Amino acid sequence: MIATESLSKRFPRVTALDRLSLDIGPGVTGLVGANGAGKSTLIKILLGLSPATEGRAAVLGLDVATSGAEIRERVGYMPEHDCLPPDVSATEFVVHMARMSGLPPTAARERTADTLRHVGLYEERYRPIGGYSTGMKQRVKLAQALVHDPQLVLLDEPTNGLDPVGRDEMLGLIRRIHTDFGISVLVTSHLLGELERTCDHVVVIDGGSLLRSSSTKDFTQATATLAVEVTDSDAHPDGTGALRTALAAAGVRIHEGTEEGLPGAGHILLLEAAGEETYDTVRDTVADLGLGLVRMEQRRHHIAEVFRPAAAGAAAAGDGGHGTDDETGTAAAAGREVQAR
Numbered sequence: 022m023i024a025t026e027s028l029s030k031r032f033p034r035v036t037a038l039d040r041l042s043l044d045i046g047p048g049v050t051g052l053v054g055a056n057g058a059g060k061s062t063l064i065k066i067l068l069g070l071s072p073a074t075e076g077r078a079a080v081l082g083l084d085v086a087t088s089g090a091e092i093r094e095r096v097g098y099m100p101e102h103d104c105l106p107p108d109v110s111a112t113e114f115v116v117h118m119a120r121m122s123g124l125p126p127t128a129a130r131e132r133t134a135d136t137l138r139h140v141g142l143y144e145e146r147y148r149p150i151g152g153y154s155t156g157m158k159q160r161v162k163l164a165q166a167l168v169h170d171p172q173l174v175l176l177d178e179p180t181n182g183l184d185p186v187g188r189d190e191m192l193g194l195i196r197r198i199h200t201d202f203g204i205s206v207l208v209t210s211h212l213l214g215e216l217e218r219t220c221d222h223v224v225v226i227d228g229g230s231l232l233r234s235s236s237t238k239d240f241t242q243a244t245a246t247l248a249v250e251v252t253d254s255d256a257h258p259d260g261t262g263a264l265r266t267a268l269a270a271a272g273v274r275i276h277e278g279t280e281e282g283l284p285g286a287g288h289i290l291l292l293e294a295a296g297e298e299t300y301d302t303v304r305d306t307v308a309d310l311g312l313g314l315v316r317m318e319q320r321r322h323h324i325a326e327v328f329r330p331a332a333a334g335a336a337a338a339g340d341g342g343h344g345t346d347d348e349t350g351t352a353a354a355a356g357r358e359v360q361a362r
């Protein structure tokens with residue numbers, strides 16, 4: 022779908038993209054990076070709207086340097102910033118955009134009705150956009166990107182300014198663009214966590230350079246790590262410490278990593294699960310010590326944790342689904358930590 026080779030964009034005072042090489046296939050791909058990481062610059066180059074300083078890029082097999090118009094015919098674009106005319110209705114605006122994309126009048130009206138219904142704006146479609154909420158405006162921007170039935174859409178920060186409910190709804194819509202219509206998606210965000218739920222593949226950039234590109238599954242793969250939390254007792258006022266010593270004596274490997282920032286951090290032991298018998302060893306050891314077992318669960322990575330220093334070498338870092346803040350840090354902060362290692 023998208024391929025770049027040593028792509029750079031230099032402005033007089035700043036390098037927005039620095040020898041970026043990417044290969045993005047079909048499906049939903051997240052492009053994550055902090056403000057200023059170079060996401061919007063990359064999108065503008067991919068649309069043929071802004072020339073690269075050096076390197077090459079192709080979208081749907083078309084060279085961005087020579088085939089900008091053909092690319093824009095086949096690709097939808099949802100810009101980051103508010104760019105909607107306040108005095109016209111969603112229907113008028115989206116029909117206009119469909120006509121601009123080359124659809125004949127009847128097809129433009131039909132596609133507009135279908136697309137506005139898909140983004141959940143059917144009832145309000147005749148009201149002027151100026152009276153819309155941020156969430157509704159984002160939906161209009163999404164509708165105009167989809168109306169000409171593109172093969173690929175580039176969505177620049179579509180969840181910007183939305184409250185948590187609006188953000189979840191937008192992420193659901195984005196997912197369905199691919200599942201319902203087979204349209205591939207490149208979606209940018211500065212929030213690592215929201216891409217984890219929405220994307221098949223995640224690309225992380227910082228300072229215009231590639232930090233990592235891999236499937237969401239690889240980012241978040243299940244690890245053979247057990248998290249164990251126990252109560253203290255009169256005999257063992259530091260239950261966690263007593264369990265640590267006893268398990269180490271029983272030959273269980275204990276990870277050094279902790280779960281900073283998570284509820285119960287400091288009381289949770291992270292162990293290597295060598296097999297089924299590790300579960301039995303933990304259960305028996307907890308019982309022998311007379312402690313209460315609060316929980317024992319296998320851990321998964323969250324994307325954000327891939328970038329935490331504590332995660333280095335400790336596949337341990339992770340969360341079983343209770344309380345990791347999906348928005349922990351930005352890609353840039355994360356990236357700097359990665360680079361620092």
Ligand SMILES: Nc1ncnc2c1ncn2[C@@H]1O[C@H](COP(=O)(O)OP(=O)(O)OP(=O)(O)O)[C@@H](O)[C@H]1O
Binds near residue numbers: 057
């Ligand atoms: N036309 C321009 N002239 C000069 N510098 C620019 C221009 N466009 C972008 N930049 C700079 O290039 C860098 C990358 O900007 P870009 O907008 O691509 O980042 P971004 O990841 O999309 O961030 P944001 O989410 O804030 O839009 C920033 O330092 C920005 O200030």
